[in-house]
Amino acid sequence: MSANIAEMEKRRDAAKLGGGQKRIDAQHAKGKLTARERLDVLLDEGSFEEMDLYVEHDCVDFGMQDQKIPGDGVVTGSGTINGRLVYVFSQDFTVFGGSLSARHAQKICKVMDAAMKVGAPVIGLNDSGGARIQEGVASLGGYADVFQRNVLASGVVPQLSLIMGPCAGGAVYSPAMTDFIFMVKDSSYMFVTGPDVVKTVTNEVVTQEQLGGAIVHSSKTSVSDMALENDIEALLAARDFFDFLPSSNRDDVPERPTADAWDRLEHSLDTIVPPSANQPYDMHEVIRKTVDEGEFFELQPLHAGNILIGFGRIEGRTVGIVANQPMVMAGVLDIDSSRKAARFVRFCDAFGIPIITFVDVPGFLPGTDQEHNGIIKHGAKLLFAYGEATVPKITVITRKAYGGAYDVMSSKHLRGDLNYAWPTAEIAVMGAKGAVEIIFRGLDADGIAAKTKEYEDRFANPFVAASRGYIDEVIYPHSTRRRIALGLRKLRNKSLENPWKKHDNIPL
Ligand code: HXC
Numbered sequence: 001m002s003a004n005i006a007e008m009e010k011r012r013d014a015a016k017l018g019g020g021q022k023r024i025d026a027q028h029a030k031g032k033l034t035a036r037e038r039l040d041v042l043l044d045e046g047s048f049e050e051m052d053l054y055v056e057h058d059c060v061d062f063g064m065q066d067q068k069i070p071g072d073g074v075v076t077g078s079g080t081i082n083g084r085l086v087y088v089f090s091q092d093f094t095v096f097g098g099s100l101s102a103r104h105a106q107k108i109c110k111v112m113d114a115a116m117k118v119g120a121p122v123i124g125l126n127d128s129g130g131a132r133i134q135e136g137v138a139s140l141g142g143y144a145d146v147f148q149r150n151v152l153a154s155g156v157v158p159q160l161s162l163i164m165g166p167c168a169g170g171a172v173y174s175p176a177m178t179d180f181i182f183m184v185k186d187s188s189y190m191f192v193t194g195p196d197v198v199k200t201v202t203n204e205v206v207t208q209e210q211l212g213g214a215i216v217h218s219s220k221t222s223v224s225d226m227a228l229e230n231d232i233e234a235l236l237a238a239r240d241f242f243d244f245l246p247s248s249n250r251d252d253v254p255e256r257p258t259a260d261a262w263d264r265l266e267h268s269l270d271t272i273v274p275p276s277a278n279q280p281y282d283m284h285e286v287i288r289k290t291v292d293e294g295e296f297f298e299l300q301p302l303h304a305g306n307i308l309i310g311f312g313r314i315e316g317r318t319v320g321i322v323a324n325q326p327m328v329m330a331g332v333l334d335i336d337s338s339r340k341a342a343r344f345v346r347f348c349d350a351f352g353i354p355i356i357t358f359v360d361v362p363g364f365l366p367g368t369d370q371e372h373n374g375i376i377k378h379g380a381k382l383l384f385a386y387g388e389a390t391v392p393k394i395t396v397i398t399r400k401a402y403g404g405a406y407d408v409m410s411s412k413h414l415r416g417d418l419n420y421a422w423p424t425a426e427i428a429v430m431g432a433k434g435a436v437e438i439i440f441r442g443l444d445a446d447g448i449a450a451k452t453k454e455y456e457d458r459f460a461n462p463f464v465a466a467s468r469g470y471i472d473e474v475i476y477p478h479s480t481r482r483r484i485a486l487g488l489r490k491l492r493n494k495s496l497e498n499p500w501k502k503h504d505n506i507p508l
Contacts, residue, residue, distance in 0.1 A: 015053050015070035019094030027094055032165060032187055033231045035075045035092035038125050041235040042088065043079035050077040051110065057101040062134045069095045073128075076107045078114070081242045084254070087115035090125040093165055097129030100171065104132070105142025112149040119248030121158040123238060126175060127165030127188075143170060150177040155350040158245045162234055163188040163214075163224070176223065179347055180241070180299070183214035183224040184234050190217060190224075219302040222340060227302065241297060244311040244318045246351050253318040253353055260292045262315050262485040269477035273399050273424040277431070277460075280326040283308055286358055286398060287321055290314075290481045296321065299344065304336035305329075309344040311353075314485050320348035323358035324409070326399070333405050334365040335378040342381035345389055346506075354392035354488055357410040363403040363430060379408070380507045387414045388504060392491035394484055397421040397462065397471070402430050412470045417494065418487040420480075421462035421471045428459035435459075 016036065018024065027034055033041070039048050056068040073095035078087045089108045091098035108124070115122045131139040153159055154177065161175035163183045167190045175181050175190070183190070191212035198204050198211065210216065217224035228234035246253050266289040272281050288294040291312030298310035305328035312321055322341050324331035348355050364370070364379055386393070386408065394417060395410040406427055412419045421427070429435060432455040433448070440451050458464070465471045475483050498504075 011070065012053065018071065018092045019069060019096075023094035030187060031230060032093070032127070034094060035090040035098075035125065035127070038164065038231060038235055039075060039079070039088060039090050041232055042123065042125070042238060043081060043086070044083065047079040048077055048088075049079065050075065051114075052076055052107045055103050055107055057103045057132070057135070059101065059132070059135045059138070061136075064134050067096075071095065072101055072104045072107070073098050074100075074104045074107050076111045078111070078120070081239050084242070084247060085118070085120040086242065087111040087120055087122045088125070089122075091128045091165075093127045093129075096132060098127045098165065099129045099132040100139055100142055101132040101135050102138040102142045105139070105145055109145050109149055112146070112153060115157050116149075116153055119157060119250050121160065121242065121245060121247060122153065122178075123160045123162065123242070124175070124178070125162045125164055126167050126171075128171060129166055130169045130171045140170075143174070146174050147177065150174055154179070155249060157248045158351065160238060160241070162238055163190055164231055164234065168192075168194055168212075181217075181224045182226040182228060182234050182238060182241075183217055184231055185214040185227050185229055187231075189213050215302070218300070222300055222303040222336065225299045241311075244297060244313075246318070246353065249351055251352075253351075256313070256316045258292045258313065258316040263482040265478045266290070266481060267478045269480060272477065273422065277400065277426070278330075280330070282327050283323045283325045283331070283358060283360065283398075286480075287312065287323055290356075290484065291319070291321070292316065300340055304334070304340045306331055306334065307337035307341050309341055312356075314356075314481070314488055317488070318353055319484075319488070320344060320353045320355045321358070322355060322410070324361040326360050329365070330362050331360050331400075332362055332365045333379060333382070333408065334370055335373055335375050338375075338379045338382040342385040342506075345382070345385040349385070349389035349391050352391055354394070354491065355389065355410065356484060357386075357393070357395045357416075359395060359397040359401050359406075359409040360399040361402065361405040361409055362400050363405045377507045379404075383408045383414070384504075384506045386410050388498060388506075390415075390494075390496040390498060392488060392494050393417050394487045394491075395419045396475075396480055396484075397425040397427065398477070399424050399426060400431075401425065401427045412472075415496070417491055418483075419470065419472050420475045420483060421466065421473075422477045422480075423462065423474055424477075425462035425465075425471075425474070426460040427462055427465040427471070428455075432456040432460060 054070045074091050076089045159178035161178045161181045172190045189208045189212040214227035218227040296312045308323040410416045432452045436451040462474045
């Protein structure tokens with residue numbers, strides 16, 4: 001018996017060395033952790049239970065029959081994060097460059113299937129040279145098996161991808177179909193075709209970082225939700241982030257104790273909106289002063305800063321927050337901000353996370369650039385996302401809610417459950433001056449000024465909308481947190497269903 005145990009231990013130890021000490025040292029020299037070290041940081045200490053440690057590839061081409069490494073380049077299993085179950089896979093770059101063989105893919109599929117069965121999130125740590133070149137089409141088939149599972153798991157269990165090394169070719173499409181992507185600066189990149197192919201086809205000379213590094217994807221493309229400094233920071237951020245997520249679409253949002261009183265009043269909010277409609281203020285402050293302990297986990301902070309998205313908690317329970325940001329382009333809605341918020345709203349709706357929307361929006365951004373790039377279709381995404389969402393929706397209009405953007409931003413008409421306005425709210429078709437210049441074309445400057453004043457008096461307030469029931473109540477800004485907490489309590493058992501359909505046809 002003891003000989004058997006010794007044999008098991010020998011095999012385990014050998015398997016855990018992956019591609020060997022030399023390659024582990026090379027990984028460390030690049031400032032990267034190994035696949036197993038990453039799991040140690042991500043998961044609660046001692047919670048990792050590995051599966052398929054002894055799986056090997058079955059390739060016999062190009063001498064591969066003589067190169068077998070147990071585990072085949074990916075460490076898979078389950079563990080806990082702050083006590084909650086999660087399924088994980090972590091690609092091991094020290095084994096054939098973390099490249100994906102049919103068996104490697106089979107291991108990933110196994111954890112995804114297990115996660116789906118029990119309703120637990122999947123976190124993938126990606127560090128891979130892509131398809132195992134020696135395996136050819138078997139590897140491509142393996143990728144497609146993973147892709148199919150990404151699709152089926154979407155909206156059932158949360159899926160998070162951490163990109164911690166190369167991720168190229170068609171391999172990018174697995175993370176791309178997960179809910180969130182975190183990238184590590186300077187050591188990770190994602191592109192469909194790398195710099196060499198780009199040079200051959202387009203003659204452009206570009207580095208990996210410029211083509212698909214963490215900053216490019218977190219600021220320009222929005223493929224990535226976060227750019228973190230290094231492996232440790234990314235893994236710790238993933239732990240914090242995980243705490244906001246429900247385990248599946250069958251589970252309630254997580255709840256944790258908080259010392260922050262639900263009815264805390266924030267008197268500084270009474271004066272945060274400046275007297276002039278053209279002066280900005282920081283919507284982050286409104287959010288932080290509303291959520292528990294000021295903790296706002298912002299996503300995509302570097303992309304489309306005119307809208308803010310992220311998670312917070314009220315009374316210890318997760319809420320999704322969407323907010324126009326007057327500090328950036330006056331909080332206008334454009335293509336990027338509409339897409340950014342729409343996908344977030346849909347995630348929240350899929351997983352039963354209530355949505356709090358703070359509104360200060362002057363409308364949609366005008367111009368040929370926006371029109372020719374499809375603001376109609378992209379703006380419709382956000383409208384559609386809010387309109388289909390059946391989770392609790394609470395809206396607070398802090399200042400401007402102009403035009404179509406008023407309708408879009410979780411208005412009463414899109415089944416907003418509780419629509420509040422601060423006394424500083426202005427709900428109108430457009431800003432007063434613009435409106436007057438259209439309806440009183442030809443008036444002299446004095447006439448315009450007089451009519452502008454008249455329009456402002458009439459519409460630059462929340463009471464016209466409130467008199468129609470479009471606003472449920474005009475509230476003191478200082479009572480915002482209290483109102484939201486009370487609202488969420490009331491809405492806890494909200495039940496609302498959309499008509500039966502196979503699926504909708506959101507404008508993609
Ligand atoms: C098999 C691979 C591999 C791969 C790397 N290795 N990529 N083995 N298949 N795809 C092996 C190397 O042979 C090497 O083995 C070890 O991993 C480390 O690789 P290095 O090149 O030494 O590392 P580095 O200099 O850091 O460069 C990493 C890299 C480079 C940029 C990822 O290895 C590379 O360009 N690899 C090929 C990438 C690629 O073209 N993949 C196919 C993409 S197409 P030893 O034994 O020396 O340690 C694709 C299609 C997916 O993925 C389609 C899905 C639909």
